[in-house]
Amino acid sequence: MGNDDNPPGAAGGPDDETLALAHALFDAAREGNSELLGSHLAAGAPANLTNAAGDSLLMLAAYHGHPDTVRLILQHGGDPNAANDRGQTPLAGAVFKGYADVARELLDAGADADAGTPSARVAAQMFARADILALFG
Numbered sequence: 001m002g003n004d005d006n007p008p009g010a011a012g013g014p015d016d017e018t019l020a021l022a023h024a025l026f027d028a029a030r031e032g033n034s035e036l037l038g039s040h041l042a043a044g045a046p047a048n049l050t051n052a053a054g055d056s057l058l059m060l061a062a063y064h065g066h067p068d069t070v071r072l073i074l075q076h077g078g079d080p081n082a083a084n085d086r087g088q089t090p091l092a093g094a095v096f097k098g099y100a101d102v103a104r105e106l107l108d109a110g111a112d113a114d115a116g117t118p119s120a121r122v123a124a125q126m127f128a129r130a131d132i133l134a135l136f137g
Contacts, residue, residue: 025049029057029073032066037073047076054085063093067101080111087117095123095132103132 014022025045028037037057041047050056058078061069070090074080083089091111094102103120107113113121113136124133 021045022049022051025057026051026055026060029060029066029069030064032061032064032069034066034069034072037069038076041072041076047073047078048082050082050084054083056082056084056090058082059084059088059090059093062090062099062102062106063097065094065097065099065102067099067105070102070105074105074109080106080109081115083116089116089120091120092116092118092123095120095129096127098127098129098132100129100131100135103135107135 021040025037025040026049027033028040047058048056051060055063056078058070058073058080059082061073070078080091081089089111091103091106091113094106103111111120113119113124118126121133121136123129124136
């Protein structure tokens with residue numbers, strides 16, 4: 001028998017088309033391309049999709065400063081407290097980069113300022129982000 005018995009991805013990994021779509025979704029999150037990302041999330045793409053480093057779509061959108069994309073992912077079930085493989089949360093990423101508008105979106109969705117390593121609160125203190133610290137109450 002030939003390889004027809006084993007369709008692409010049958011050996012345990014995703015096929016090339018699935019990998020290309022995942023890369024496109026991660027790029028969309030990084031770039032703040034809410035239109036592309038929203039169409040795929042509405043069609044059933046997982047809002048908590050992660051890359052090889054454990055960075056979620058939400059982490060990438062937050063770290064790159066896209067509040068509208070962050071809100072979109074949250075509306076589709078993105079976890080505001082999901083940490084990557086280094087223990088960093090989307091809120092800590094937004095704090096590190098100084099994106100108060102993104103931090104506000106995450107906090108409104110229930111992000112925990114004390115989750116992760118370092119936590120968003122600790123990061124805000126380390127980087128003297130008084131505007132974001134004030135959001136934590």
